[in-house]
Amino acid sequence: xxxxxxxxxxxxDTIEFGLVRNPVQTVAPGDTVTVGASxxxxxxxxxxxxGAVGAPAQSRPMLVTIPVITEDGKxxxxxxxxxxxxxxxxxxxxxxxxxxxxxxxxxxSCSSDPGAKFxxxxxxxxxxxxxxxxxxxxxxxxxxxVLDVRFRVGD
Amino acid sequence: MRGWTGAAVAVVMLVCAWFxxxxxxxxxxxxxxxxxxxxxxxxxxxxxxxGIEVTSLVLADRVxxxxxxxxxxxxxxxxxxxAVRTESPAALSVANLVIGDDTYSASERPxxxxxxxxxxxxxxxxxxxxxxxxxxxxxxxxATAHGTLRLALSGEVAxxxxxxxxxxxxxxxxxxxxxxxxxxxNP
Numbered sequence: 107x108x109x110x111x112x113x114x115x116x117x118x119d120t121i122e123f124g125l126v127r128n129p130v131q132t133v134a135p136g137d138t139v140t141v142g143a144s145x146x147x148x149x150x151x152x153x154x155x156x157g158a159v160g161a162p163a164q165s166r167p168m169l170v171t172i173p174v175i176t177e178d179g180k181x182x183x184x185x186x187x188x189x190x191x192x193x194x195x196x197x198x199x200x201x202x203x204x205x206x207x208x209x210x211x212x213x214x215s216c217s218s219d220p221g222a223k224f225x226x227x228x229x230x231x232x233x234x235x236x237x238x239x240x241x242x243x244x245x246x247x248x249x250x251x252v253l254d255v256r257f258r259v260g261d
Numbered sequence: 262m263r264g265w266t267g268a269a270v271a272v273v274m275l276v277c278a279w280f281x282x283x284x285x286x287x288x289x290x291x292x293x294x295x296x297x298x299x300x301x302x303x304x305x306x307x308x309x310x311x312g313i314e315v316t317s318l319v320l321a322d323r324v325x326x327x328x329x330x331x332x333x334x335x336x337x338x339x340x341x342x343x344a345v346r347t348e349s350p351a352a353l354s355v356a357n358l359v360i361g362d363d364t365y366s367a368s369e370r371p372x373x374x375x376x377x378x379x380x381x382x383x384x385x386x387x388x389x390x391x392x393x394x395x396x397x398x399x400x401x402x403x404a405t406a407h408g409t410l411r412l413a414l415s416g417e418v419a420x421x422x423x424x425x426x427x428x429x430x431x432x433x434x435x436x437x438x439x440x441x442x443x444x445x446x447n448p
Contacts, residue, residue: 163448194346203391
């Protein structure tokens with residue numbers, strides 16, 4: 107029992123219905139993280155104009171912004187996923203349904219150009235009762251060598 | 262004395278296991294059974310992470326969207342769909358119509374022409390329903406049949422499947438049906 111119970115706990119925490127989780131690195135609020143030759147962070151959430159972007163009623167459109175500096179151009183990443191820590195509710199990019207486009211110096215996925223400096227941006231539709239704190243997860247890396255960077259926001 | 266106690270516990274455990282085995286007639290296969298969520302037209306239902314309200318069922322001889330059209334026998338299902346717990350992942354990936362022994366998957370043709378013409382495969386949003394349509398291309402003699410619409414996120418294995426009965430004889434039959442664009446149900 108001393109072995110089985112901790113082993114079961116670990117398995118349940120690590121394996122989610124057959125999905126293999128990537129390694130995770132947690133980043134404190136306001137901090138940055140360096141992965142390979144690229145630096146990510148700090149993360150900010152800022153409100154978008156609900157009327158201007160065509161958000162549905164009772165939603166709170168927010169823009170997740172992660173400054174990225176990549177020195178070698180070997181990193182890749184995709185839009186952020188936002189999780190409300192208390193409720194476990196998870197939001198991902200709503201750009202397909204919004205009148206919104208990334209602006210100058212903003213991208214929805216990582217550039218592969220060496221020396222690139224840009225903001226990785228993701229518009230999300232938080233529930234109007236979402237209060238945070240949040241975790242913003244971005245998967246960075248390539249192929250089998252992917253790291254989930256988990257930024258804590260609003261602690 | 263300890264030997265007798267151990268033997269008694271073993272017998273009790275064997276009897277319990279026998280009851281559990283008896284209550285699980287198909288053994289481990291039942292572990293993969295879907296969780297059926299019965300639904301009806303104009304009724305909102307929610308499964309584990311999928312919310313659905315079928316708003317209309319129409320038979321049509323021709324469907325169109327933008328400049329694309331097709332003729333045949335079509336079941337056009339208009340519905341609202343949303344995620345319940347998480348948007349990551351949440352997409353209406355399973356949309357099947359079962360008639361007798363035959364299973365028809367939602368047509369990919371409207372969505373191939375115009376992303377906004379079909380909800381099939383679309384990512385869903387937490388608490389904010391998308392309204393749109395899915396289309397089934399069917400045999401011409403389907404008008405006398407009964408069927409079952411089955412909607413799910415990623416498969417029918419150990420997850421919620423929303424099931425809507427379809428009585429084809431009772432459906433409105435139109436010569437042409439324009440497919441609505443995917444939009445917020447509550448803009």
